[in-house]
Amino acid sequence: MDPLDDPDPLTAADAAAVENLLRCWVRERGLARPDRDTLRIPLAASGTVLLVPVRYWSPTGWHRFGPPLLEHGPHDAPAVGAVTLAALLTREAAYTARQDDPDADATELVGRVADSVRRTALFLTHRRARPADPGAGTPFLNAEQSLLFGHPLHPTPKSREGLSDAESTVCSPESRGSFPLHWIAADRSVLACESAWTERGRTVPAERLALSLAGSGLQLPTGTVPLPLHPWQAREIRHRPEVAALFDAGLLHDLGPCGGDWYPTSSVRTVYRPGAPAMLKLSLGLRITNSRRENLRKELRRGVEVHRLLRSGLAEQWRTAFPGFPGFDIVRDPAWLAVDGSDGEPLTGIDVVVRHNPFGPGDDAVCVAGLLAVRPWRGQPVMRSRLAHIVARLAARTGRSTAAVGAEWFLRYLHTVVRPVLWLDGEAGIALEAHQQNTLVLLDPDGWPVGGRYRDNQGYYFRTSRHAELQRRLPGIGGRSDTFVPDEVIDERFAYYLGVNNVLGMIGAFGSQRLVEERVLLAAFRRFLTEVASGPGRTRSPLPAQLLEAPTLRCKANLLTRLRGLDELVGPVDTQSVYVTIDNPLAMSVSPSGTPAVPPMA
Structure with a gap:
């Protein structure tokens, strides 16, 4: 039986994490293909050797490995699990690099590996219980929800620092989560926005886009524009002093959740609703894979800029070079809304990219x-x-x-x-x-x-x-x-x-x-x-x-x-x-x- 198919979700998740760590180590250390079916990984810092069964050796790096063992360990010793392996490899990396503080990042990495394994096991449990979803899935959404193991060459593909288990169920594409957006109202004096979104040949201002996304269920204070937030984002930003100051000054107003459910896509922070004309790329301070997923103002501008560049004639030139429908294109990000602080500088964490949804059901x-x-x-x-x-x-x-x-x-x-x-x-x-x-x-x-x-x-x-x-x-x-x-x-x-x-x-x-x-x-x-x-x-x-x-x-x-x-x-x-x-x-x-x-x- 393949280790990833183990009936116990935690065992399968741990096996996947072990393979990811080993693939990373083999690639980043330049290890050669072994002569036989066992890969030996010396660990000088720990005075031992890992013996790794090779199930498939890939010329491009997508190797398959069996459970590793420690050389000269007890005959009945269990295989090395993901958390232990992460600790061993971290110690070895620090030792070979001669870092002054070898444990500085070890605790964080080992903790994130454990978090990734635990969340993967939860996702497997959920998906094995409901392999098919009779709900609102479209081919696009089904694909976005299918990355249960994640990047095969990342040590912590499913770690999400700061997200509780209850929030993870609601906010994760792997568990087919969904939620209504949380809305705030921003005074026009602190609003920053840009739009190249067009309808019937006319540019739609970002403020009007926001109103159309909000629908008729919101009661807006005079002189404000609605902004959608991720529910986790809405809770987290209230603890930021510069954001709290705007709420206290009456320049931001909490309107609460409103509207129908949106579905997180594979990036977690971009949300989609079948039939909606737009997807929304929200800011999340969660560290997912290698980064905290908050939009930067230059990225917001970049999306609009590329959209305008393609409309300048480049897109038509592209289509001419590759005739035939549907061809290739860029999913456009033609509008955004954000908030500036009291000093006029961009306020990180309160913004949204309005992304065109080109995919029908x-x-x-x-x-x-x-x-x-x-x-x-x-x-x-x-x-x-x-x-x-x-x-x-x-x-x-x-x-x-x-x-x-x-x-x-x-x-x-x-x-x-x-x-x-x-x-x-x-x-x-x-x-x-x-x-x-x-x-x-x-x-x-x-x-x-x-x-x-x-x-x-x-x-x-x-x-x-x-x-x-x-x-x-x-x-x-x-x-x-x-x-x-x-x-x-x-x-x-x-x-x-x-x-x-x-x-x-x-x-x-x-x-x-x-x-x-x-x-x-x-x-x-x-x-x-x-x-x-x-x-x-x-x-x-x-x-x-x-x-x-x-x-x-x-x-x-x-x-x-x-x-x-x-x-x-x-x-x-x-x-x-x-x-x-x-x-x-x-x-x-x-x-x-x-x-x-x-x-x-x-």
Whole structure:
């Protein structure tokens, strides 16, 4: 039995956390594939060695491991659990780095691992009891609620500091939570807002948008505008002195919860309601994965700026380059509302992004992370992800092998999702932080990829080398959004987010779920990159050549980032996370005997 399918949810959650920690350690330490089926991890700081059964070794890093043991431990000693493993690895990292205070971040990391395991067990318990939800789910929402284990290369993917168990049930997509929004009224003297939202060809002011979102159930004080808050956010901000001062001065008014339920999406803080024209990206001071999820004013402006840039003619140029519906686009963030403090400076924590909702109830729009996520509940084999189900169904319907269908699915994904992202970088000098949770793939009724969407107003990178071109497209661009980034930093980040996290991560999912051999998909990816780098209609983006030619790649190190206590939303973009160097599996996939044959697309 796969450890993730253990009948005990806590055992399954602990096994998942152990695998995550080990995958992080292997990647960030550059450990090589063992000669046999056991990986030895020396722990000099503890004077012992971990013996880890290797269930599957992935060229792209999505390894599968069995329960680790300590060498020379008692014969009947239990396997090393996630919390113990976190403590051992933390101590080893501190020892090898010779930190002055080796326990400074150890307690935090170990505590967050324990929190992540406990919450994952609760989510598994809930989902195994209700594997199908007859409620208001749409294909988009179902995918947003499917990441029970989370990022496979993060040490604490489900830790949420500050959220009680009762709040977690209501506020988590994994438990299919929902809640009404909590509303406050802001005096116009402290309101900050911007809108490029259009209806019937006319721009809708942000204040009017807020009124339409609030509906008719609110009684507003004179001279105020309603602002929606997350219920956790509404409780937490009252304890901030600068916010309390505005309430005391009568510049903010608490109106309480109002309206129908909204559903948290995979980011937890962005909420969605089927049929509503907008999604709302709220501010949460919770630390989720590596960051406290509060909007920054520059990000609010960035979303509107990118929307205006695309409307300036760039979107039409993009559609012309890739004809056919539905194609690829960016989920727009064309409006926002926020509050300034009594000193006129932006007040963190009271703001909302009004995001366009382009997905109708029948649109099969799936975030890539949700598509690949394993679904471990009773009645389902553990590795039966949505992708595995699609590939198996297509293979049965067409009479082709699973491997042939999987390879074709992957090639279609490259052409319908990845190629347009490369075009945007090459043509406009805009790189997207297109990791698996920020990238959505649009599926036709049979499950084939036919388009994609990108979302996230944090994740735009304007190339400094293309500053003049972008200024011509939209004068003043980047002035207040702080979006221009040196090309060398963009090259590193873009290679990680699109190349390593998105595409190589997808290859790892195909391989670890035994759908297609990874070496076949690596060969397909190389062929695709060669075509877009040098074939007809080749891109100006440097990424294809970089991925093809570089012997190593830079890769975000989530374990080290957590150990150092970094918040990825704070500080300069080039120092927000720890990056390490890894071998490029695309370079490693080339051998004298040639690359495997890739089935052509039907």
